[in-house]
Amino acid sequence: MIGNENISFDMLNVFIKVSETKSINQSSKVLLLSQPAISKKIHQLENYVGAQLFNRSAKGVDLTYDGHMFYVFATRMLNELTRTIDEINHKNFSFSNLTIGVLDSISSFIFPNFFINKVYELQKLEVTNKGIDLIMPFNEGRLDAIIIDSAFGDDIVGPYVQKKLFEEPYYIVYSQSNTKMSPLIKSATVRAIDLQKFNLILLPTHCPIHQQVVKTFNRLNVALPEIFENNYSELTISLVRNSDFIAVLPESIAVNKVAQDTNGLGMNKLEIAFNRSVSVFGRSADIVEEIEKELA
Template sequence: MDIRELEYFVTVSELQNFTVAANRLHVSQPAISKSIHRLEEELGFQLLNRTQKKVLLTEEGAVFLDLAKDILARIIAAQNTMTEYKNLTRGTFRIAVPPLLGAYVFPELFAAFKKNYPSLDMAVIEDGSSTAVDLVKREEVHVGLVILPPTLTDLDSHLITSQEIVVCLPTEHPLSQEPFLTFEQLKNEPIILYNEGFVLRRIILEEYAKHNITPQVALSTNQFQTIKALVAKGVGISFLPKNSIKVVNHVTKIPLHPHLFLDMGLIWKPDKVLPLACKAFIDFVNQFDPNENSN
C-alpha cells in the first residue's frame, strides 16, 4: 500500500468514474485500475463495485474510504508541517542561559532574533555557565549562552561580547570615590557571589587566590537582581559585568586594576544534528552585533 494507491482509490470513489478520475489525476485509466486492483489484493477484499455504470463502493470500501481519507489528510499535514520547519516558519529548540546573561544580554539577543524569526520558539533553561556547558555536552539542551571558560573542549563556540568586570559597592562606601580598586584594597570586604556552578564565581575566587587572599563570602545566590539589591543595602560588595549595571540607585561601579574581562558567547556540540530553528539561531548570533543593537 502506498500513497498513490490511496489517492487513486479516493478520487475514483468520489467521482464514481475511472475515466473522469484519470483525467483529474492526469494518468491513464489502466494505471488507475491496476493500482486499485493491487490495493484490493493486498487488503483481501473488493473495494469497488464495477458492474454498474457508476463505480460504487462496497460495504468494506466505504469503511476503507474514511480511513484512506484520514491517512492522506495526515500525510498532507505532515508534509505541510515539515515544509514550515524547512522554511523556518515553525520550530523550536532548547537553550541554557545563566541568570546573569539572562538579565541583560539574552533579552536584547532574543528580541532581535524574534524580530527576524517570529514563528520560532525556544525553551529557556536558567542555570550557571558551568552547568550550561555540561547540559550542552550531555545534549540536554541544543545550545548555551554562557560566560566562556578559558578552555572549551568538544564544543564549538562563538564570542558575542567581552565585558569588563567591575567592583559594585554601596554609593556611601569609603572606597566609592576611588578611580580603580585592587584586590588588596578589597581583602577585608564581605563579598556577595553567585552560587557554585557559575563561571563568574570561579573567576573571582581564582583572582583572590592569585593574590593570596581568603575572601569573606557573606552570601551566595543565583539571582542577579538579589546581588544588586544586597549591594545597595550595604550587605557587601560584588563583581559584575560593567554593562549589567546601567543605573542602580545606591550602587557605584569601579574598575579593577589590573582590568578583568568576561567573554560571553554561544556554545553548541559540533557533531550533534541540531534542529533547523537552532541552526538559524546560531547563524543569527554569528552575525549579531551587541553594540549595534544596544540602546
C-alpha cells in the same frame, strides 16, 4: 585497473589525513581509528584506484607520484562536498529547529532583544544562572547551542564550534555611604589586593561570576577576601546599598543596577585580570554563524 572495492568519503578522509601526517600511527590518534582499520581503508582505496598511493618505510609513509595526483583529487572533492553541505544547511536553517541555553544575566542584560524576538520561535529556550545546567544538556546533545562565559569551554566535551561574542570588565558595586571605599573611589581601577579588606557578597559557587572571582584571585596568587553567599540578586543589591558589603558584577549588570539608584550606589572598574569573555558554543558552524549574525 580499478578493483572491486567501492570508494567512500570515509576512505578519502583517511587517505588525506595519512597523507598530511605521513604517519598511520599519528592518523590513528587524530581519527580515533585503530591502525589496522586505517591500513585496511588505505589498502581498499589502492585496490579501487589500481595503483600504489604510499611508499611505506620504518619512518612512516610518503605519497607516490600517483598518490600526489590522487591527493589533489581527494581534497578537491571533499572541499566541494563540505561547501555544498554548508550551503544546503544554510538554506534550510531555521531557529524553530533549535534548542538554545543561555545564562540569565546574558539574556537579560546583554542580548534581551534577541531572546524577546526568538522566545516563541525557538524549539526550546533554557535560561538559568547555573553554568552546569547548560553544560550538561549540551554535552548530552539536548541543547544545540549555549551562550555562556568562555571559560566554561574547558567543561565541554565532544566536537563543538566556539565563537567569542564579546568581552567586558568587572566592577565592584558599593554603597555611596560606605566610608571604607573612600581611598578607592578616585582610582582608575581596583586591584584584587585592594579588595582583601572588604566583605564580598556573591551568588553561590555555582554562579559563573563567583567562579570567575575565585579563579582570578587564585591566578593572581592573592588571598581571597571574606565572601558571603546569597541566592538572590535583588537582595544582594539591597544588602550592598545598606551595609559595608560590596558586590562584584560584570559591567552589563553593574551599570543597570547603579543606574536604578545613582544616589545610593557607586561602581569602580576592576583590573583587567577580572575581564569576562562570553562565547556561543554550538555543535555546527552554521548554528554558531546564524546565532552570531542575529546577535550582532
